[in-house]
Amino acid sequence: MKYILKRIGIMLLTLLLVSMLVFLVFSVIPGDGVLARLGTDATPEQVEALRESLGLNKPAPVRYMIWLTDLFKGDLGTSISYGQPVASLLADKLEVTLWLAILAFFFIVCVSLPLGILVARYAGKPLGRAVHLLLQIIMAIPPFFIGILMVLVFGLVLKWFTPYSFVQPSQSFTGFLLCLIPAALAIAIPKIAMVVRFLRGSVLAEEKKDYVRTAYSKGADRNRVYFMHLLKNALIPVITILGMMMAEIMAGSIVIEQVFNLPGLGRFLITSIGNRDFPVVSIIMLYMAAIVVVLNNLVDILYHVVDPRITS
Amino acid sequence: MDTGMKRFFGSFKGKNIYFKIGAFFLLFLALVVIVSFFYTPYDPAKMDGTAKFTPPCGAHPFGTDNFGRDILSRVMAGLQDTFIIAFSVVLIGAGAGSFIGALTGYYGGWLDEVLMRLNDMLTAFPSVLLALVFVSLWGSGTYEIIGALGIAFIPSFARLVRGEVLKLREADFVDSARLMGVSDLRIIFVHIFPNILPTLFSAVAIGFNNAVLAESGMSYLGIGVTPPDASLGSMLSDAQGYLLNAPWYALAPGITIIFLILGFSFVSEKHA
Numbered sequence: 001m002k003y004i005l006k007r008i009g010i011m012l013l014t015l016l017l018v019s020m021l022v023f024l025v026f027s028v029i030p031g032d033g034v035l036a037r038l039g040t041d042a043t044p045e046q047v048e049a050l051r052e053s054l055g056l057n058k059p060a061p062v063r064y065m066i067w068l069t070d071l072f073k074g075d076l077g078t079s080i081s082y083g084q085p086v087a088s089l090l091a092d093k094l095e096v097t098l099w100l101a102i103l104a105f106f107f108i109v110c111v112s113l114p115l116g117i118l119v120a121r122y123a124g125k126p127l128g129r130a131v132h133l134l135l136q137i138i139m140a141i142p143p144f145f146i147g148i149l150m151v152l153v154f155g156l157v158l159k160w161f162t163p164y165s166f167v168q169p170s171q172s173f174t175g176f177l178l179c180l181i182p183a184a185l186a187i188a189i190p191k192i193a194m195v196v197r198f199l200r201g202s203v204l205a206e207e208k209k210d211y212v213r214t215a216y217s218k219g220a221d222r223n224r225v226y227f228m229h230l231l232k233n234a235l236i237p238v239i240t241i242l243g244m245m246m247a248e249i250m251a252g253s254i255v256i257e258q259v260f261n262l263p264g265l266g267r268f269l270i271t272s273i274g275n276r277d278f279p280v281v282s283i284i285m286l287y288m289a290a291i292v293v294v295l296n297n298l299v300d301i302l303y304h305v306v307d308p309r310i311t312s
Numbered sequence: 313m314d315t316g317m318k319r320f321f322g323s324f325k326g327k328n329i330y331f332k333i334g335a336f337f338l339l340f341l342a343l344v345v346i347v348s349f350f351y352t353p354y355d356p357a358k359m360d361g362t363a364k365f366t367p368p369c370g371a372h373p374f375g376t377d378n379f380g381r382d383i384l385s386r387v388m389a390g391l392q393d394t395f396i397i398a399f400s401v402v403l404i405g406a407g408a409g410s411f412i413g414a415l416t417g418y419y420g421g422w423l424d425e426v427l428m429r430l431n432d433m434l435t436a437f438p439s440v441l442l443a444l445v446f447v448s449l450w451g452s453g454t455y456e457i458i459g460a461l462g463i464a465f466i467p468s469f470a471r472l473v474r475g476e477v478l479k480l481r482e483a484d485f486v487d488s489a490r491l492m493g494v495s496d497l498r499i500i501f502v503h504i505f506p507n508i509l510p511t512l513f514s515a516v517a518i519g520f521n522n523a524v525l526a527e528s529g530m531s532y533l534g535i536g537v538t539p540p541d542a543s544l545g546s547m548l549s550d551a552q553g554y555l556l557n558a559p560w561y562a563l564a565p566g567i568t569i570i571f572l573i574l575g576f577s578f579v580s581e582k583h584a
Contacts (some may be wrong), residue, residue, distance in 0.1 A: 017433045025445055085404055138574040138583075142525050144532055145566040251438030255529045259552070262423045270533055273448040281448050291436050 004301050011297035018289045019071075023064050026282035077279040081272070086283050089268075094287075095169060096264035097257070099177065103184035104191070108245065112192045113235075116199025117226065123204055131203050132200070135193040141250050147186035147259035154182065164261040183260040187252045190243055198241050202234040209233075236307055245300030247292040330522050337571050341391060345503040348392045354382035356389040357540045365558045377550070383564050390542040391568060396457055397536075397543070402508055404462025405523075409469025414500050416470070417477030428474070431467045439464040440526055444535075452535035459528055465519060472515050476508045489493025501536040517580030524572055 051057045055066065070077070076086040119135075122128030141149075155163035161182055167175035207230065215225045228286060254266030265284055272280040360380035368375045371383070374383035416424040434442060439461070446460035480486060489503050530536040531545030539546070544565040551562035 014433055017429075021433065025449065029449060134576060137570075137574060140568055140570050140577055142528055142566075142573070144529060145548065147564065148548060148555070148562055150558060151552075152555045152562070187518065227459065246439045251440045254440065254444075255533060258533055269444070270535070273444060273535070276448070278448075285437075285441065285445060286439055 003304055006303075007297050011293060013283075014293050014297075015290055018293060019068060021063065022282050022286045022289070023067055024060075026278040026285075027063065027067070028060050028284075034289035074281045079272075079277055079280050081275040081277045081280075086280055088281065090265070090283065090287075092168075092263045093209055093263060096180070096262055097211070097250075097253055097266060098182050098266060099169075100187070100253050100257070100262065101185055101246070103177070104178055104187040104249050104253075104296050105242075105246065107184060107188035108191050108195060109242070112195035112199065113238075116194070116196040117203060117231070119196055120200045120207075121222075123200060132197070135197050138193040139190050139197075141190060143186055143190055143257050145256045147256055148182065148207060149185055150182050151259070166262060180262070183253075183256050183262055186259065187249055187256050191248065195238065195241060195245070199234065199238050202237050203230065206230050206234045233237050235302065238305055239306065240299055244297055246295045250288050250291060330578045330581055334575045334581075338579065339573030341572055341575065342395070342569075344388055345392050345395045348388035352382075352388050354385045354386035355455070356381065356385040356542060358382075363441045365554070365561075367558075367559055372526035374564040375558065377558070377561050378554055383547075383561060386542045386547060387544070387564050387568055390544045390547055390565060391572075393454070393537050393541060393543040394545075394572070396567075397454065397461075398520050400458045401461040401465055402463060402516055402529070403521040404458070405465025405519060405527060406469050406512070408462075409466045409471075410473045410505075410512065413473030413475075414477050414505065417474035418481055418500050418504070419497065424474075427470070431471055434467045435466075435471075437464075439468075439522065440529060443526065443530065447530070447535050452538060454537050454541065457527060457530055457536045461523060461530075464526075465523065469519070471517065473508060473512065476511055477504055480504050480507060498522045514580050517576050521573055521576040521580065524569065524576070528569055 002197040034167065048057075057064065058066075067077075068200065074087060076090070079086050079089055082089060119128055119131050151163045161179070163182075165179055167179050169176040211224060212230055215229050218229070234280070253264060254269060256262075256265040257266040265287070269281065269284045272284070318548040356383060360376070361515050363372070364371050364378060366376040366380070372382050372384065374387060377383055412427065416427050437445070442464040443457070443460040445495040446463060448457055450456045450459065457475030474576070479503075486499060486503060489499050494503070527536055527543065528548070531543040532549045534546070534549060537543035537546050548562055548569075551565070553560070554561055
């Protein structure tokens with residue numbers, strides 16, 4: 001319990017630091033952008049008036065506190081290029097990215113766990129070696145190239161799905177999920193290869209341990225040894241990898257949304273960077289970093305719950 | 313120190329077949345890069361309106377693109393850009409990261425605490441996201457990408473080297489060196505550092521791998537190498553619009569990236 005509380009404390013502290021960093025980078029360093037909004041022939045009085053109305057004439061730490069309390073109240077700021085509240089701009093894009101990540105994660109877990117166990121069983125045999133090599137090659141393909149290949153082969157040639165199509169979730173939620181599947185697979189495939197290889201290593205390491213030998217010598221067959229004894233130990237390190245992967249799924253979706261023309265957070269981030277729309281950029285960055293921090297700490301806590309000996 | 317160096321170079325010998333294949337891929341691609349400085353079959357930027365979308369043939373082994381430019385020449389030029397960017401990124405990341413990691417690992421104390429907390433915070437950002445932070449401040453372009461990715465790569469190298477230095481800090485040979493009055497800097501960089509090289513070598517190969525992936529991803533998004541220069545990622549982004557009529561346009565740079573990454577991953581693999 002003490003460990004869990006400590007972890008939560010560290011998590012909150014990291015989140016606070018991340019928010020400071022984001023504020024520093026996007027609100028303090030680039031200047032206030034007032035001149036850019038008014039154009040070069042604005043009078044100093046106009047500039048001063050806009051600064052005053054936006055609250056930009058206060059010192060940075062005060063502005064940070066205001067920004068942070070506004071965040072907690074749900075006021076995420078106003079987009080410079082759209083002139084609308086950031087929160088309303090992000091809501092539907094968040095839905096796309098979130099479901100994309102969930103689908104990708106679902107594919108990773110469903111495919112890599114059984115496959116990893118299977119590959120470990122065939123380790124050392126020709127089939128196992130071949131799969132192992134194949135996985136390494138898959139890991140070498142950049143996710144966005146997998147996406148392009150999927151568009152080409154399954155979209156344009158075989159016509160299994162319509163490339164670059166998108167259905168609003170409000171129209172048909174099933175249709176929405178269906179058009180996310182190719183993109184989710186493009187994110188998931190290299191990660192599946194990675195988890196399978198990792199799980200294989202973990203299973204092989206456990207297999208050499210004394211308790212497995214004991215179980216075999218007591219007459220247990222392979223299935224019993226695997227499912228009753230070995231897997232619960234071999235899966236523990238895999239949890240960490242899966243947790244860390246969420247960070248990469250989020251980062252990966254930035255590029256993949258571009259490949260499949262999906263209106264998600266990642267594409268909006270790239271567009272906003274192009275427009276130098278810092279209120280939007282900072283919120284998306286903060287949001288993505290926060291997800292990573294929270295998930296990493298949740299994984300650490302989960303780790304501790306699964307195996308209370310681990311406290312490091 | 314001698315044993316460390318010997319172990320470092322010895323680690324190349326007697327490697328398995330994967331290492332050799334990986335090294336072969338990399339040497340071949342490096343050779344292509346060197347050749348591309350002096351010679352490409354055509355001028356990579358020269359357009360030819362009469363030769364648009366020529367499929368692969370004798371005159372254009374990889375075909376031509378939407379402007380009639382020779383894709384083989386563009387892949388060679390793009391590979392050169394990708395190599396230079398990846399090399400610079402790893403140089404910045406591994407160089408600065410090793411320096412910071414070695415010093416904080418050796419001295420410890422509050423500076424170590426502060427830098428490692430900072431490190432924890434930075435690792436909360438996936439490296440592409442962190443690089444995007446810098447790109448959004450600096451704008452896009454080749455040098456901006458090198459700077460942004462280079463900085464984004466520092467934390468992981470710092471953490472790795474710090475851990476290794478921490479392990480060796482109390483080793484007997486370090487104690488003996490200290491007793492002989494060797495200066496701290498000399499202990500760190502002459503006595504401890506060579507022992508870290510094998511681990512660092514692996515990390516550098518993985519770093520190259522990630523740098524190529526990140527660079528091609530960012531150039532694909534249009535925030536890396538900008539036209540008329542070509543990088544493998546930006547070529548893929550251009551090619552996507554013509555997937556059905558000219559699939560070779562996307563396949564040539566894509567497969568080149570795969571071989572590059574495969575080379576680095578085979579070389580970094582300790583055992584397969």
